Amino acid sequence: MVQTVASTKAGALVSTFRDEYTKAFRWMLLARTLDDKFAGLYRAGKIHGGVFLGRGQEALSVSVGLALRKGDVFAPLIRDQAGRLAFGEPILDAVRTYLGSTLGPMRGRDGNIHRGRPREGLLPMISHLGAMIAVVNGILFARRLRNISGVVGAASIGDGGTSTGSFHEAINLAAVEKLPLVLIVANNQYAYSTPTSRQFACRDLVDKAIGYGVDSHTVDGTDLSACLEVVGEAVKCAREGHGPQMVVARLLRLCGHGEHDVADYVDPELKQSPVGRDCLKVAEEHLLQQGWADARTVELWRSEMVQKAEDAVATVQREPVPDPYEEDWRALSSQRLLEAREERPG
Amino acid sequence: MSITYLEAIREAQARALAEDPRVFIYGQDVGAFGGAFKATKNLAEEFPGRVIDSPISEDAIIGLAIGAAIDGMRPIVEMQFADFSAVGFNQVINQAATLYWRTRVPCPITIRLPAGGTSGSGPFHSQNMEAIYAHYPGLVVMTPATVEDAYHMLLEAVAIDDPVIFCEHKYLYYHLKADKLPGDAMPTGKARIAREGRDLTIVAYSAMVHEALAVAEELASEGTEIEVVDLRSVKPLDTDTVMASVARTGRLLCVGEAWPWGGVTAEVMARVAGEGFGLLDAPPQRLNAKDTPVPYHPNLWAAHRPTARSIATAARNVLRL
Numbered sequence A: 001m002v003q004t005v006a007s008t009k010a011g012a013l014v015s016t017f018r019d020e021y022t023k024a025f026r027w028m029l030l031a032r033t034l035d036d037k038f039a040g041l042y043r044a045g046k047i048h049g050g051v052f053l054g055r056g057q058e059a060l061s062v063s064v065g066l067a068l069r070k071g072d073v074f075a076p077l078i079r080d081q082a083g084r085l086a087f088g089e090p091i092l093d094a095v096r097t098y099l100g101s102t103l104g105p106m107r108g109r110d111g112n113i114h115r116g117r118p119r120e121g122l123l124p125m126i127s128h129l130g131a132m133i134a135v136v137n138g139i140l141f142a143r144r145l146r147n148i149s150g151v152v153g154a155a156s157i158g159d160g161g162t163s164t165g166s167f168h169e170a171i172n173l174a175a176v177e178k179l180p181l182v183l184i185v186a187n188n189q190y191a192y193s194t195p196t197s198r199q200f201a202c203r204d205l206v207d208k209a210i211g212y213g214v215d216s217h218t219v220d221g222t223d224l225s226a227c228l229e230v231v232g233e234a235v236k237c238a239r240e241g242h243g244p245q246m247v248v249a250r251l252l253r254l255c256g257h258g259e260h261d262v263a264d265y266v267d268p269e270l271k272q273s274p275v276g277r278d279c280l281k282v283a284e285e286h287l288l289q290q291g292w293a294d295a296r297t298v299e300l301w302r303s304e305m306v307q308k309a310e311d312a313v314a315t316v317q318r319e320p321v322p323d324p325y326e327e328d329w330r331a332l333s334s335q336r337l338l339e340a341r342e343e344r345p346g
Numbered sequence B: 001m002s003i004t005y006l007e008a009i010r011e012a013q014a015r016a017l018a019e020d021p022r023v024f025i026y027g028q029d030v031g032a033f034g035g036a037f038k039a040t041k042n043l044a045e046e047f048p049g050r051v052i053d054s055p056i057s058e059d060a061i062i063g064l065a066i067g068a069a070i071d072g073m074r075p076i077v078e079m080q081f082a083d084f085s086a087v088g089f090n091q092v093i094n095q096a097a098t099l100y101w102r103t104r105v106p107c108p109i110t111i112r113l114p115a116g117g118t119s120g121s122g123p124f125h126s127q128n129m130e131a132i133y134a135h136y137p138g139l140v141v142m143t144p145a146t147v148e149d150a151y152h153m154l155l156e157a158v159a160i161d162d163p164v165i166f167c168e169h170k171y172l173y174y175h176l177k178a179d180k181l182p183g184d185a186m187p188t189g190k191a192r193i194a195r196e197g198r199d200l201t202i203v204a205y206s207a208m209v210h211e212a213l214a215v216a217e218e219l220a221s222e223g224t225e226i227e228v229v230d231l232r233s234v235k236p237l238d239t240d241t242v243m244a245s246v247a248r249t250g251r252l253l254c255v256g257e258a259w260p261w262g263g264v265t266a267e268v269m270a271r272v273a274g275e276g277f278g279l280l281d282a283p284p285q286r287l288n289a290k291d292t293p294v295p296y297h298p299n300l301w302a303a304h305r306p307t308a309r310s311i312a313t314a315a316r317n318v319l320r321l
């Protein structure tokens, strides 16, 4: 078992790392800005249904998106705005799905974070926790059957999601089949309102990996350098054929479960502890400290991201929304197998 | 040469594997062992690396099939018994069934469910799950009653771009034989008139078709002509053929081996009553299993599900109404 301990050592290739770090930071900033925009729209009553943010989890998420490359597979969950952007999801996909535009990938049929582009390796999560991991397995399995190697599939899961049967079945199957799966476990201390003490009884979630015969890695999820390094290493191990890798990140959800949730159940001591640090602030301080960017540059980036978010929302707000009379109310792709009664009302 | 329903299922899979490199089979004990019922006998040997044993993880097996389908493959998964698909239910109804509708990416998977009662199998190896799957949009549910259909519909299931629940009846596995593999078949979505008659329509599917045919034979000697409609697939459900038959006979008895609450027989009744009320000379009737789990002991099992005897009684009833 490989136990990679997080270290903030940037390594020899300082300039490459600096570029990577800066790129990651900019995606994080865009993700946070976009999330804030969605939260604002939600409060203004402009979004139907829930809004789920990745606040506090951007460092971990972006590291996944950046470690993957074209041809890889990513199954993000609800707190992965940063990872989605870094993996290549257009900003418009997020806005269109939240606002129900028919030009978006889900066309008003599904909303908010339930979006993706399966053909491009970005899986559209279903709500049922744990269910996406096996689907990633399936794509990796199919590639192997066709003798395509060097592909990695990453799936996100929360501390709560690790308690599902689906999680257990899928990680075990990935281990049995020795698939290049990277499981990213964001232990953000809560599953909705439930603390980890009510979720599992092992010392640390990372210990579960031993039982599955899976390599594991732990990382401080508030530290972007560590996340880039550890997630990068896990993805590399999977790509090189070392089988499934499990990364467990410690961090804190810095928002409600959804925007409807004030989250007054979060232990104030946790908020004050190192696990409660805001990864975006930590990353910004690091950038400034290292002299990789100055305060003015960061400010410019910030307004650039605000502009991007504003532009995307302004564009989408002028786009068509679904019309029940135009909707093709059919769930099968095989037209000839549709029952007559399912056809479009005349 | 003669071929059983079970052998037809094996042959269909062999042909699918031979003709389409995208096909593979994944399931418990399906590899060298050839499956719990031997539906994949020798296939692992004939198609190395493409007929693969899985862990006992129905959720992960079906999830894997969905992922492989997204990636362009045509997986066939075998549930060891239909009953165990309950553990993979979520992947079927929430992942596979919604994928095309949500994303326009089709999900061509075939899930084989060895279904239905056999004597001594008890509550957890006897279930009929067609109604529960048919309830969900985005799935095709096949219920072949003949060797021909077992063969051709399974080939069609693999070719169809949507997820197919293939309910193969375990009682028919060995009981049903044909002379040879059929050359041609009706397409899925069309019901079949298994026997013509003008006095009463019995609508059935899967193993119940044969019970209904036995009843038709028995009542023919009493001068009653029963028309038997084999639905072949319960989703899509061929309402037109059912309605046309009821138009001829004026009477309907719908028989299903599954439980009575809701389900396929209720759906057929609702459609006929709603769209063909004027065609009926008597109130439509239906017959299902009793509303308890499936019992183990043969005495109880035989009384639990509809049989030629209970169907004959029900048929005489409808004829008297």
Ligand SMILES: Cc1ncc(C[n+]2csc(CCOP(=O)(O)OP(=O)(O)O)c2C)c(N)n1
Binding pocket: A078, A079, A127, A128, A129, A157, A158, A159, A160, A161, A162, A164, A186, A188, A190, A191, A192, A253, A257
């Ligand atoms: C199988 C299943 N059960 C319940 C839910 C409802 N639910 C949605 S998110 C959530 C909490 C998830 O917690 P965790 O896995 O820790 O992820 P986090 O929200 O903390 O990122 C619950 C209970 C669900 N989506 N799926």
Ligand SMILES: [Mg+2]
Binding pocket: A158, A159, A160, A186, A187, A188, A189, A190, A191, A192
């Ligand atoms: Mg959590």
